[in-house]
Amino acid sequence: MNLNQQQIHNGYDSDVTDAEWEIVGPLIDTLQSSAKGRPLQHDLRSILNAIFYLSKTGCQWRSLPKDFPHYTVVNYHYNKWRKDGTLETINAVLRQLARKKSPRRGGFGRNHRQPERQRYAGVRDRIRL
Numbered sequence: 001m002n003l004n005q006q007q008i009h010n011g012y013d014s015d016v017t018d019a020e021w022e023i024v025g026p027l028i029d030t031l032q033s034s035a036k037g038r039p040l041q042h043d044l045r046s047i048l049n050a051i052f053y054l055s056k057t058g059c060q061w062r063s064l065p066k067d068f069p070h071y072t073v074v075n076y077h078y079n080k081w082r083k084d085g086t087l088e089t090i091n092a093v094l095r096q097l098a099r100k101k102s103p104r105r106g107g108f109g110r111n112h113r114q115p116e117r118q119r120y121a122g123v124r125d126r127i128r129l
Helices: 018-033 044-057 071-084 086-101 123-127
Strands: none
Touching: 018 044, 018 086, 044 071, 071 086
């Protein structure tokens, strides 16, 4: 999906919401602005949506639906963002957002301890493949 082309996107459950993108988008743009090289040919939101799709569905890189950027582009950005800490930063920001929205914002009782796998379910799994 080139920046100057509009391509039909099916809208998957794993896609970044507008509220999430308002927070994460500028963060990615800031981290990308320091990068040197040729200009991007793909929308960063579609690349992030593809990474989330892969994470949620567990499909193979080559089986990525055609309405996402080519799998080599997505794989390049995934590896780059994983190495430079961008995905970890996105995870932290989305986790904080999820915690603020949580009805149990005040935390749990003194004697209650929630299991690790349930505490961060959903947010953490969206980033790691």
